[in-house]
Amino acid sequence: MAQAQESDVRISVLDTSPVVAGSTAREALQHTLDLAVLADDLGYHRYWTAEHHGMAGVASAAPAVVAGRLAAATHRLRVGSGGVLLPHHAPIVVAEQFGTLTAFHPGRIDLGVGRAPGGSSRAADAVRPESERTATDFPGRLEELLGYLDGTQPVRAIPADGNTPAVWLLGSTTTSAQLAAARGLPYAFARHLNPGDAAAALHRYRTEFRPGRIPAPASLVSVAVIAAETDEHAEWLAGPTRLKILQRLRGGSIRLPPPGEAAKYPWTDEERAEIAVRSRGLVVGSPATVREQLQAVLDETGTGELMITTRVFDHADRRASYELVSSVAKGLTARPG
16 A cells, blocks of 8 residues: 655644733734734744634634734735634625735635634624524525625625635534535634544545535644643643633633632542543643644644644743744644545
């Protein structure tokens, strides 16, 4: 049997603009801008921001607006959405927004689309009533959006004429993988949300893929990573994330606290065991540890691109983590499945 060909790995960024304890949305968005400039300098491939609504710890709510600001401040980086939640929007407006972005920044705009609510049911209803969100199913909305981008709809999305962004389908299930494969779209799997199904979803995507918007399968996998100089320091930085997960499981909601505060929490053995399971997809450690775990993700999923999302309390620690991941990436290899 011929040996699989190894290729370079792309690394990218998924940013939710976290609003940590004691900070503001303005500070979080300024940190996003700073991190995007750093990612551009470090050689990251793309930078996506998410769409969330009514979440106190998340400032990322308007990916089209943020993408324009980030594209203007960077030079090489692809920027876009990870993603636009299509049930919340009229497809023609999405096509117009991202067509406009592409007109200003040709060849650098990604339009990632998904179907998640992006917040509580109350927040989702405030964005768009449920009756309107469900009037057309997601595949139908996706088809309509692609029609506006391709100019095949009766009404034209004028800014998108000749200014078409790269369209990605986002998901965390095998159902989304099937839809991406059937439509011939690039596929982004949210492993940071559902690590257990990543391998199966990517396998289904590749095996069921039919040429469409792209001629061959293209994928990326998002991974939650916290890197530091030592395993011990990385675990200390990860303490707030683990505590936040625990509070969510208990029905509470907290902004990411300082590591020193999280370290004082009196964990029980049962809580530690539960969080170990709930955070099993989180990659935490020194460069050597992170390299080993990221290579395992590449081998498991067969993807050639990892999209790194990092939530730590201090922005300086977040920058340092992305710098370490950048150095680690040089030793990674992709082995397409």
